[in-house]
Amino acid sequence: MLSEETVVLDQSVSNSSPDSRSPQLDLSQIRNRFPILSREIHGHPLAFLDNASTTQKPDSVIQAMVDFFQQSNSNVSRGVYTLAEEATENYEEARKTVAKLLNAVSEDEVIFTSGTTAAVNLVAQSWASQQLKAGDRILVTEMEHHSNLVPWQQLCKQLGIELDYWTIDREGCLDLEELNQLLSENTKLVAMTAISNVLGSINPVGEVVKRAHSIGAAVFVDAAQAVARMPIDVQKWDCDFLAFSGHKLYGPTGIGVLWVKQEQMQKMSPWQTGGGMISKVDRQESHWASGPAKFEAGTPPVAQAAGLTAAIDFILETGFDSITRHETELTQICLDKLQSETDVEIYGPTSMESRAGVVAFNLRGVHPHDVAQVLNESGIAVRAGHHCTQVLHSKLGLQASVRLSVGVYNTEEEILRLVTSLQHVRDLLK
């Protein structure tokens, strides 16, 4: 029945080709807001092309945290004095800002964690470990980051559950036809990334949710890569859980977000316990707070919340239209240039259809480490390794790859510099 449906990809996701009328970024103005970009490496201006790993911070994000420390620093929710009220307001403001970014129904759906990884672990322990039982199945894709894979693997061992893999095709994409075969009555959860941190593929989340829900499975979306690259609308996707990290969207480390649909949150028991998440503690028994607080044990990342608010404001002011357009242009240039080099092997979709600004490749005959090392000589920061996706690399028959990933501040010149510098790598190592 399902397989007879016409596949209509969620517009907001698949249709990533930039609207030619979308506003162009004022790149030099943007770059001026990132102090680190004036840094020189080995006499060259820094070309930071490792944005899938972490992003740089604009002045406003740094300033927001400095202001918090210099003006309002105190703990949240517990004091009646002025600083405590300001700190609490600052923290709850961040929750509202996240809700706005994700188009959540309410800020009560927003739980702060220390990052994406903690968010996945939270859902595995607070929701899945209660809701799933032996015989059930969890479906993940072959392109998952270890953080959205290992916690499920461990849970499967713990509960006697099966872990199924949704394989990728030759282009590094997921085939919706195959999904119909994979979704069984026993599938209770689909855990998938919205954008691959290696292949750059943009996955059809909305469509997956539709099919998963039709057989009663919930969907966890890893938005670590997507959050800074495209608008997310949790109501449109209709997913059940979604997670991302502050440091991947021009915000600070130390804070992350788990968004949970209200009806699912009601089913969740606490994971970490301690101060702040209780309603009453007796000697042998405790009762829990309601709402997101129930899942936020201990002093939360208060200062980081101020930075996260500023980061989201930065993104929303810049506008996803311009960001997507800019990053798509750069990625297209990069793909074009690399494809014309005969000794370069590129992984992931070759066209910009359903593709974001992450490009993994190898220079034949040279180890990725050596490529990255030599590129660093020219001030170019790219990553070499398996990028926390060993299952994907095995599938591709690789140990490692070089990965470049663009951000809002990258320039065409930087991409061209990378391509030129590959010659330098060849001269030294081939």
Add this chain to the structure above:
Amino acid sequence: MLSEETVVLDQSVSNSSPDSRSPQLDLSQIRNRFPILSREIHGHPLAFLDNASTTQKPDSVIQAMVDFFQQSNSNVSRGVYTLAEEATENYEEARKTVAKLLNAVSEDEVIFTSGTTAAVNLVAQSWASQQLKAGDRILVTEMEHHSNLVPWQQLCKQLGIELDYWTIDREGCLDLEELNQLLSENTKLVAMTAISNVLGSINPVGEVVKRAHSIGAAVFVDAAQAVARMPIDVQKWDCDFLAFSGHKLYGPTGIGVLWVKQEQMQKMSPWQTGGGMISKVDRQESHWASGPAKFEAGTPPVAQAAGLTAAIDFILETGFDSITRHETELTQICLDKLQSETDVEIYGPTSMESRAGVVAFNLRGVHPHDVAQVLNESGIAVRAGHHCTQVLHSKLGLQASVRLSVGVYNTEEEILRLVTSLQHVRDLLK
């Protein structure tokens, strides 16, 4: 047998009366380093007396994080480019600095967490849940913070373990005689705070460890309050686990420390899983990294590590001698003044013997909330509530109390201002 031993308290702990020759703080120089202290609240200079909840940040801590964001920001351990190497070095430097602060045998004993609460949960899940079994017992004190209580309570339910309480005496102190009765063959863990966040009592950790170890029980020390107030020597205490939060020692939120004795770390299985803590991931099976990395899943609080290093440097430069002396003096003044007010009820030790700079009290007939609210009018920040110690408050027959807690930058004038302002509270509310 144990009870016949003479009780010799660990010198570094009980002997908190200040050495009169210890150097005096240059208070105005210290205060100049804390930008927030120039803030005015309702026309009065801020008197921040809620340091047990969180501490303010010196310029060097704020600057260290700004420098990191502006100079070296990137992810750790995974890149070969310059920024990544700097970020990794910065992160590992923090580990070494923590090892120095605690006099750890090696920095490999230092695990970074998001805070004290996460550290307790980690030990409960990674160590205790494997090492303890039905019939075993865990001993906690009546003065524990919810963060060092509720995780054990939950574990007890999970495993069918008994949770025993070490009761406090009338002065809010722990009686070592009673400990001998409480430690049974089945006691496998003693979880205790080094300093109470309400009573201010300094507990005899070293002596507890000796007795616990003699019957084969491990000891978890909650050093959240102690870490900024007194020198800690994990080798001298010989404890098994120790935890604290960055934000309680003039460092940032979003980072905490779990120190684990090496032989215990070997017994620990991972808690959170994901990127960075694996050695190899196959489709259905994973293998773990060794050392502290095994317990640090996901992108760690890299920028916060820079702040933590600066905070520890600040403390060590200032010197515990001067810090303890200063805080003891202020606390003594505070106790003297409050004791002479007939309608003030003070909780915790009445003398400065075994006492740190935390003073909880009530103004008879006035609710703590109202006291704190009126004090805020005079720029005085104190906390009102149960301070995450409901078991302790029940024991004291209280719902709530007012708490003031001093830090390195507080002044005698601020303490006197608080005492004077109590008259204002009376005028309004009695």
Add this chain to the structure above:
Amino acid sequence: MSSEEIYKGVILDHARHPRNRGNLEDPDFEAKAYNPLCGDELVLHLRLKQDLIEDCRTLVRGCSICQASASMMSEELKGKSMENAAALSGIFKKVLHQKDSEDSETLENLRPLMNLRSHKSRIKCVSLAWNAFDECVEKFHETTEKTTTPS
């Protein structure tokens, strides 16, 4: 607003002399509310005559704001129909949580409490009594549904 302004006039009067304090012997509805941040507790008893609130009592272990709010609420509730009282509670809470919203005329008697809107941490103290009342409203609806819906 300053403490002087909070702790004077109507609020202080209600805090010092709480109206309708205590409990009813055989209440039609009872609810407890609890503030986990400070441990404050409140018990509310209601006696109804059909759907009219005939009597109402509160027992408060809490701060003066919490006391005053409970006392003021009890005066408001008495004599109102459950429906009208529930509507009042809705308006009150809405206005309480929105710093900039206009307080409506129906809130006339509760206006002194609105000054606490700028003190976020005290809003919980103000709301506690009304949370208990909302719980009673829920229970009231459950019973009326039961009696009107054939089971």
Add this chain to the structure above:
Amino acid sequence: MSSEEIYKGVILDHARHPRNRGNLEDPDFEAKAYNPLCGDELVLHLRLKQDLIEDCRTLVRGCSICQASASMMSEELKGKSMENAAALSGIFKKVLHQKDSEDSETLENLRPLMNLRSHKSRIKCVSLAWNAFDECVEKFHETTEKTTTPS
């Protein structure tokens, strides 16, 4: 140091033409080493004559630094007693991890690798072969203990 300096002379020569590459048919000791950060793998085979390292082979799936280090190690090991080789490994690793320490004379042939000390991320690549060797040393000690201790 710059890439030009790293990727030239001895290191590049070893990386391009690794000595003692491959495996032994019936090795006395074998160890695998693995770098979780990049997935690099290395297998080391040793043949002993009494306690002298008679032959030694490495099979490397890794970067040029890792290749070169394994190749250079194999040349150092051959002909040394296990004890001397183990001592060398200890000195080498110590010097490698301490930016400012003097490299000792025994490290003469390995000196080119010392230039990588400033590249923290590459130290793991340099060490990989030696980690495998250390594992062989451990196994060697276990067997000698077994044969000398009455069981």
